[in-house]
Amino acid sequence: EVQLLESGGGLVQPGGSLRLSCAASGFTFSSYAMSWVRQAPGKGLEWVSGISGSGGSTYYADSVKGRFTISRDNSKNTLYVQMNSLRAEDTAVYYCAKDWFPRLLTLTLDYWGQGTLVTVSS
Amino acid sequence: QSALTQPPSVSGSPGQSVTISCTGTSSDVGSYNRVSWYQQPPGTAPKLMIYEVSNRPSGVPDRFSGSKSGNTASLTISGLQAEDEADYYCSSYTSSTTLVFGGGTKLTVL
Numbered sequence: 001e002v003q004l005l006e007s008g009g010g011l012v013q014p015g016g017s018l019r020l021s022c023a024a025s026g027f028t029f030s031s032y033a034m035s036w037v038r039q040a041p042g043k044g045l046e047w048v049s050g051i052s053g054s055g056g057s058t059y060y061a062d063s064v065k066g067r068f069t070i071s072r073d074n075s076k077n078t079l080y081v082q083m084n085s086l087r088a089e090d091t092a093v094y095y096c097a098k099d100w101f102p103r104l105l106t107l108t109l110d111y112w113g114q115g116t117l118v119t120v121s122s
Numbered sequence: 123q124s125a126l127t128q129p130p131s132v133s134g135s136p137g138q139s140v141t142i143s144c145t146g147t148s149s150d151v152g153s154y155n156r157v158s159w160y161q162q163p164p165g166t167a168p169k170l171m172i173y174e175v176s177n178r179p180s181g182v183p184d185r186f187s188g189s190k191s192g193n194t195a196s197l198t199i200s201g202l203q204a205e206d207e208a209d210y211y212c213s214s215y216t217s218s219t220t221l222v223f224g225g226g227t228k229l230t231v232l
Contacts, residue, residue, distance in 0.1 A: 112169070
């Protein structure tokens with residue numbers, strides 16, 4: 001059974017940093033691209049970033065480019081996102097999600113975690 | 123990258139059919155068949171309902187179907203059931219190797 005468990009969310013001041021983690025199980029982690037998607041309170045979904053299975057290719061939404069860094073440790077089956085220079089508008093539930101097709105970045109997301117809440121406020 | 127355009131809300135009675143549209147551009151929906159639809163009941167994570175325009179993952183009822191014409195994709199739910207009440211989001215792969223979502227549509231089963 002595929003499981004994705006996010007952690008690391010919390011309250012952070014504007015300008016601060018936070019690192020989210022997503023522990024994966026139930027599939028061959030290194031074979032699949034992964035993404036982070038966020039959802040501000042009461043708002044819609046926004047794709048944040050994606051990474052290839054090897055970790056060699058990364059992709060970002062314009063809204064986070066230069067501030068967020070996605071990475072993965074395939075030996076630990078874990079996905080990360082380092083978030084710097086956080087702003088109030090980064091407040092959201094952050095989901096990690098698995099790409100549905102192996103060895104390709106299709107950005108079709110077939111499994112999602114339950115999310116972790118990040119609140120940026122002074 | 124601007125969000126795809128969806129109607130904010132749709133409604134229908136049990137047993138009826140509803141269609142949710144999703145309009146993009148030639149840089150996303152119009153150029154790629156990597157259009158997906160997600161269902162999100164309140165307080166839960168999104169669930170993949172349709173991928174590559176019209177394919178259903180295992181376990182998704184065949185009451186859910188998808189299509190695309192030009193820059194507009196559509197999700198049709200036939201034989202509406204109370205359990206279908208949720209927010210629905212479309213998404214598309216883009217020419218910038220990013221993913222863009224629609225603004226979401228709230229489905230109310232009357």
